[in-house]
Amino acid sequence: MNATPSDTKTDNEADVDVDVDVEEIEEHDDLPPTDAEPARIGAGAAAVVSAALGIVALSGTWMGKVLSERETLVGQIKTAQGGSAASQIQEIYGDSWHTTAAVNGGFALLALLVGAFVLVRPAFGTPDARPQPVWVRAVALGGLVLGAVGLLISVGMYFDLFAALPSAPSTKG
Numbered sequence: 001m002n003a004t005p006s007d008t009k010t011d012n013e014a015d016v017d018v019d020v021d022v023e024e025i026e027e028h029d030d031l032p033p034t035d036a037e038p039a040r041i042g043a044g045a046a047a048v049v050s051a052a053l054g055i056v057a058l059s060g061t062w063m064g065k066v067l068s069e070r071e072t073l074v075g076q077i078k079t080a081q082g083g084s085a086a087s088q089i090q091e092i093y094g095d096s097w098h099t100t101a102a103v104n105g106g107f108a109l110l111a112l113l114v115g116a117f118v119l120v121r122p123a124f125g126t127p128d129a130r131p132q133p134v135w136v137r138a139v140a141l142g143g144l145v146l147g148a149v150g151l152l153i154s155v156g157m158y159f160d161l162f163a164a165l166p167s168a169p170s171t172k173g
Helices: 022-028 034-059 062-078 085-123 134-158
Strands: none
Touching: 034 085, 034 134, 062 085, 085 134
16 A cells, blocks of 8 residues: 555644635736836836936036036136126026026936836836836826926026026116
8 A cells, every 4th residue: 555645644743624715826826926026116216216306307406506607607708808798697697597497407307208107117018917006106207297397497497488687788878
């Protein structure tokens, strides 16, 4: 007689009746492998980056400040030999203002692109059994909105829609 593992029980082993629900096991068979976790982490990180870029686009950056100061210095050098008051205002203040707007607009555009990528990424590639977590979509949408607002403000700054450059009074001689 051949002994099977179930026939050779020791005294310490108890008979355990295990009820296995086959439907429950089949329900979990379609879960993606753990390889999908890095993609989910990447989507969350990209959403946070989008929101951070949107905030930076609204508040300004160190790089924007440095480039703005550089434009001010270049304007001072250009107008040192003379020039009209209008050209001095444009060279010293206007170019600096526009540089700040351009840098902030660049960050806003990046925020828009990254946020949009996070939101539309699930539509491409192999479908995932589990959708993106709600917080990832919410943060990406927040980055998208902040980027859009930042881009609108930057365009308004660049084209002097909110405030025109001051003008020098005309001198009559």
